[in-house]
Amino acid sequence: MNNINIGVRHILPVYPFLIVFVSKVVNVEIKEKMKKNIFSCCMALLILGFVLSHLLIMPQYLAYFNVFAGGPEQGKEVLLDSNLDWGQDLKRVVSYLKKEGIEEVNIKYFGHEPIEYYGIKAHELGCLPLPGIAVISINALIGLEPYYAECYAWLREKTPIAMPGYSVYVYDIKEEEVDEATKHKALCEQSCREKCNDRFLAYEKSSLDEENVCSCSCKKVE
Structure with missing residues (x-):
């Protein structure tokens, strides 16, 4: 056993669902109509950003990091090894x-x-x-x-x-x-x-x- 953790990438797809689950648990007092509008706008922006970021990096998908991680240019500050570099370039x-x-x-x-x-x-x-x-x-x-x-x-x-x-x-x-x-x-x-x-x-x-x-x-x- 050692402290190297290169397996966490395999559960990354679970995180968005956890975030959605937590958002349901947290009860925020906002009027229903306003709540729906805010949610719809946020979801639209997130989806648009997600699609755009993937289009900009294609076909170099292995190096994809979202904007919160600093984008692909800063991915090296977050992960290395087979998470980023397989000699593919x-x-x-x-x-x-x-x-x-x-x-x-x-x-x-x-x-x-x-x-x-x-x-x-x-x-x-x-x-x-x-x-x-x-x-x-x-x-x-x-x-x-x-x-x-x-x-x-x-x-x-x-x-x-x-x-x-x-x-x-x-x-x-x-x-x-x-x-x-x-x-x-x-x-x-x-x-x-x-x-x-x-x-x-x-x-x-x-x-x-x-x-x-x-x-x-x-x-x-x-």
């Missing part, structure tokens, strides 16, 4: 990159379908910034796991240039934003991540000596 990312003429990215994607299948050259986005286009799933950016929260803290301070879908952000890291020392460390980290992946191992750490020689440490995938 990869094709939207690819469409955006091809439209902008971007052929290479640094990416941290919450899914199993490699972006390389779509003709985009990709490197794993590391914990240190590198100049170029960075693509990251919301689960990693916000920090679904504590490791990601610390790893991508530097990226949360920046403003994305695009959101091809509500579960993924695109950033443009400028050359002048990254100093040479950080760039060398980041390239070492990136190289080590790729070497570990090629050996079907998990990346653990990387380091540079005084002569900028890169050393890698990998571990078995748990």
Whole structure:
């Protein structure tokens, strides 16, 4: 047993009926005619808002959050994991990159379908910034796991240039934003991540000596 609660979404449809039930229990002293008019207007507005909000987000229904939750843009502040991100926006990312003429990215994607299948050259986005286009799933950016929260803290301070879908952000890291020392460390980290992946191992750490020689440490995938 643990404290993770991802099952509450299965009873969300019950809440509207509970609200209606409670509204019947609470006795408000209003004239009958006025009461009917107010109820009819409220119901009409709620239904209109409900329909409109669904039309605006289609077909990205997984990212739907109503206005009281802040809408789909703020859904990440309420729920993460499979409630919001199944890696469903990869094709939207690819469409955006091809439209902008971007052929290479640094990416941290919450899914199993490699972006390389779509003709985009990709490197794993590391914990240190590198100049170029960075693509990251919301689960990693916000920090679904504590490791990601610390790893991508530097990226949360920046403003994305695009959101091809509500579960993924695109950033443009400028050359002048990254100093040479950080760039060398980041390239070492990136190289080590790729070497570990090629050996079907998990990346653990990387380091540079005084002569900028890169050393890698990998571990078995748990």
